[in-house]
Amino acid sequence: MASATLLKSSFLPKKAEWGATRQAATPKPVTVSMVVRASAYADELVQTAKTIASPGRGILAMDESNATCGKRLDSIGLENTEANRQAYRTLLVTPPGLGQYISGAILFEETLYQSTVDGKKIVDILVEQGIVPGIKVDKGLVPLVGSNNESWCQGLDGLASREAAYYQQGARFAKWRTVVSIPNGPSELAVKEAAWGLARYAAISQDNGLVPIVEPEILLDGEHGIDRTFEVAQKVWAETFYYMAENNVMFEGILLKPSMVTPGAECKDRATPEQVADYTLKLLHRRIPPAVPGIMFLSGGQSEVEATQNLNAMNQGPNPWHVSFSYARALQNTCLKTWGGRPENVKAAQDALLLRAKANSLAQLGKYTSDGEAAEAQEGMFVKNYSY
Amino acid sequence: MSAFVGKYADELIKTAKYIATPSKGILAADESTGTIGKRLSSINVENVESNRQALRELLFTAPGAFEYLSGVILFEETLYQKTSNGKPFVDLLNAGGVVPGIKVDKGTVEIAGTNGETTTQGLDSLGARCAKYYEAGARFAKWRAVLKIGPAGEPSELAVKQNAEGLARYALLCQENGLVPIVEPEILTDGAHDIKTCAAVTERVLAAVYKSLNDHKVLLEGTLLKPNMVTPGSDSPKVGAEVIAEYTVAALRRTVPPAVPGVVFLSGGQSEEEASQNLNAMNKLEVLKPWTLSFSFGRALQQSTLKKWAGKKENVASAQATFLVRCKANSEATLGKYDGAGAGAGDAAASESLHVKGYKY
Numbered sequence: 001m002a003s004a005t006l007l008k009s010s011f012l013p014k015k016a017e018w019g020a021t022r023q024a025a026t027p028k029p030v031t032v033s034m035v036v037r038a039s040a041y042a043d044e045l046v047q048t049a050k051t052i053a054s055p056g057r058g059i060l061a062m063d064e065s066n067a068t069c070g071k072r073l074d075s076i077g078l079e080n081t082e083a084n085r086q087a088y089r090t091l092l093v094t095p096p097g098l099g100q101y102i103s104g105a106i107l108f109e110e111t112l113y114q115s116t117v118d119g120k121k122i123v124d125i126l127v128e129q130g131i132v133p134g135i136k137v138d139k140g141l142v143p144l145v146g147s148n149n150e151s152w153c154q155g156l157d158g159l160a161s162r163e164a165a166y167y168q169q170g171a172r173f174a175k176w177r178t179v180v181s182i183p184n185g186p187s188e189l190a191v192k193e194a195a196w197g198l199a200r201y202a203a204i205s206q207d208n209g210l211v212p213i214v215e216p217e218i219l220l221d222g223e224h225g226i227d228r229t230f231e232v233a234q235k236v237w238a239e240t241f242y243y244m245a246e247n248n249v250m251f252e253g254i255l256l257k258p259s260m261v262t263p264g265a266e267c268k269d270r271a272t273p274e275q276v277a278d279y280t281l282k283l284l285h286r287r288i289p290p291a292v293p294g295i296m297f298l299s300g301g302q303s304e305v306e307a308t309q310n311l312n313a314m315n316q317g318p319n320p321w322h323v324s325f326s327y328a329r330a331l332q333n334t335c336l337k338t339w340g341g342r343p344e345n346v347k348a349a350q351d352a353l354l355l356r357a358k359a360n361s362l363a364q365l366g367k368y369t370s371d372g373e374a375a376e377a378q379e380g381m382f383v384k385n386y387s388y
Numbered sequence: 389m390s391a392f393v394g395k396y397a398d399e400l401i402k403t404a405k406y407i408a409t410p411s412k413g414i415l416a417a418d419e420s421t422g423t424i425g426k427r428l429s430s431i432n433v434e435n436v437e438s439n440r441q442a443l444r445e446l447l448f449t450a451p452g453a454f455e456y457l458s459g460v461i462l463f464e465e466t467l468y469q470k471t472s473n474g475k476p477f478v479d480l481l482n483a484g485g486v487v488p489g490i491k492v493d494k495g496t497v498e499i500a501g502t503n504g505e506t507t508t509q510g511l512d513s514l515g516a517r518c519a520k521y522y523e524a525g526a527r528f529a530k531w532r533a534v535l536k537i538g539p540a541g542e543p544s545e546l547a548v549k550q551n552a553e554g555l556a557r558y559a560l561l562c563q564e565n566g567l568v569p570i571v572e573p574e575i576l577t578d579g580a581h582d583i584k585t586c587a588a589v590t591e592r593v594l595a596a597v598y599k600s601l602n603d604h605k606v607l608l609e610g611t612l613l614k615p616n617m618v619t620p621g622s623d624s625p626k627v628g629a630e631v632i633a634e635y636t637v638a639a640l641r642r643t644v645p646p647a648v649p650g651v652v653f654l655s656g657g658q659s660e661e662e663a664s665q666n667l668n669a670m671n672k673l674e675v676l677k678p679w680t681l682s683f684s685f686g687r688a689l690q691q692s693t694l695k696k697w698a699g700k701k702e703n704v705a706s707a708q709a710t711f712l713v714r715c716k717a718n719s720e721a722t723l724g725k726y727d728g729a730g731a732g733a734g735d736a737a738a739s740e741s742l743h744v745k746g747y748k749y
Contacts, residue, residue, distance in 0.1 A: 234391070251642050290641045
């Protein structure tokens with residue numbers, strides 16, 4: 001008769017990590033194992049996902065492609081050169097103590113191989129800060145033939161060997177962003193393709209040691225109300241999880257990056273953070289199995305403060321998964337403007353980044369208050385037809 | 389609409405939540421006339437209505453049992469039966485805080501072209517039947533889909549899809565008519581496969597079931613799941629309760645969204661004691677389980693009770709006492725507090741395996 005001693009490492013998260021208030025009189029060590037769908041990297045994937053999904057922390061998304069980074073630099077009057085991108089990314093990863101609030105940073109390929117002006121590898125700086133390096137692996141959106149002017153995401157060709165190389169370089173998680181557009185339908189075809197592509201990417205990533213962040217962004221563009229977003233989101237997540245199951249993806253070793261459930265950007269009816277939280281939590285409860293350790297929301301054009309308030313509203317009670325952030329613009333906006341490309345502004349810019357990181361950290365713990373937020377931070381960042 | 393929110397939505401959510409109350413579970417007493425005949429014949433009792441009524445009355449009037457039960461699944465005949473004092477069973481149950489439920493499927497048939505795989509019948513006029521049962525006092529329903537693990541990779545994609553779709557259609561029809569659907573995709577234990585195989589199949593089946601439920605816009609908050617526990621095949625070496633607990637809970641964590649309020653396991657041929665021990669081990673696991681883990685047992689609640697009764701009036705009290713022991717044991721198991729005290733009281737019968745190869749329900 002087999003016994004507990006035959007079981008290996010833990011796939012089921014330990015009690016201390018999910019923070020519920022059920023107390024055992026004498027807490028026992030949990031020795032469990034789950035070897036169905038294991039790959040060579042199974043234990044490491046679970047550990048990495050748990051680390052990123054740790055309380056009070058979230059992800060800094062800084063994986064803008066060169067073209068997109070160019071737009072950011074242009075907005076502060078800087079030329080899109082490698083030196084400027086290097087300067088900006090160095091600024092982002094070096095604030096002292098950033099690792100208190102940030103558990104992971106998503107990089108663009110160039111940055112994964114980049115060093116600072118002093119010759120220090122960006123990846124190494126991140127690791128020293130206690131931040132897990134991640135890598136954007138998709139190759140962008142292209143028109144989806146046969147759809148209603150919708151897109152699909154490229155990047156599966158050669159993905160396995162690319163990810164193996166990224167792992168060698170120090171990356172431990174990956175990210176793939178596909179989009180779904182409500183004004184364009186979305187069509188069944190577009191939803192299926194988005195979900196299937198994510199599922200294939202997720203399986204390949206796990207096979208090569210990278211925790212896949214699964215990101216089907218439902219674009220904010222549109223006049224639709226929050227109920228319509230809710231309906232589409234439920235469909236998208238049902239498809240995505242089903243295809244991931246078919247591809248034998250191990251859910252203890254993935255992270256999600258969904259959009260929050262909100263009205264469309266051009267909808268006349270706005271929603272309060274409590275409404276956004278209500279709808280979004282309902283979505284999560286109906287579609288996300290508890291094995292998934294973390295849900296890291298994208299900000300998608302919300303203002304810095306909105307993104308923080310909405311996250312905070314979602315964390316007013318215990319959740320079966322870590323509910324956190326993976327923000328780009330909603331973390332970087334004020335920081336970028338404060339820097340303006342000037343070395344003398346670096347400290348102030350880093351302070352601005354730390355301020356937002358801390359605010360979102362508090363929001364993850366459900367403890368954020370908006371007293372003292374600057375007007376700048378409340379400015380919306382929605383750009384119609386935004387191309388990433 | 390994102391999920392069906394018809395006129396019964398609030399009631400469905402409330403009922404499902406109540407049935408999933410920790411410390412309570414379901415007595416599956418919905419054996420068809422044919423099946424109950426097998427039970428009665430095993431104790432040399434004739435399969436006539438009065439005996440069927442007597443057995444169910446024994447169970448429903450067992451002193452103290454209702455404290456541990458939140459629901460009872462009935463067969464159609466029983467839904468309209470009364471106690472010997474003329475009190476309708478439905479009223480008796482309601483007075484005791486036990487929700488009456490009703491089996492609505494019409495059994496399995498083979499899917500031609502497969503290796504003996506089945507689909508479940510019963511969708512025709514199901515809506516109207518559910519409305520009728522609601523009027524008669526039922527507030528939840530049950531439909532059993534059956535899958536098997538076989539040497540040629542069974543369950544086949546066809547069987548999985550067919551059964552998942554059947555469950556989804558049944559579930560929506562129930563909700564339209566005020567009944568909380570218990571979704572039961574039973575994977576039989578028959579076979580020599582190991583526990584990992586059972587885990588993989590269970591995860592595959594549950595993923596397909598929830599995909600179908602979602603596609604059909606079933607309101608998950610107003611459903612319950614009745615799955616098999618994840619165990620080795622009946623022809624394979626047994627494993628301990630902790631192992632079963634870990635594989636089972638891991639499988640559920642990978643497939644069952646937190647919106648589902650409760651998982652009420654079937655016992656599927658496990659002995660009374662085994663079933664309680666396994667349920668207990670699951671509830672002791674220190675891991676997040678956002679749904680209640682409870683029981684919906686037929687044989688594993690009734691076996692030793694049936695033997696004690698043996699059809700004789702003079703045995704009713706002691707049979708009821710035996711039944712109470714099993715109810716209490718399983719109640720404690722839902723809290724992770726069962727210490728095995730029920731094993732002795734039921735005697736050897738409690739540890740007797742109830743597995744029947746190729747069991748036809």
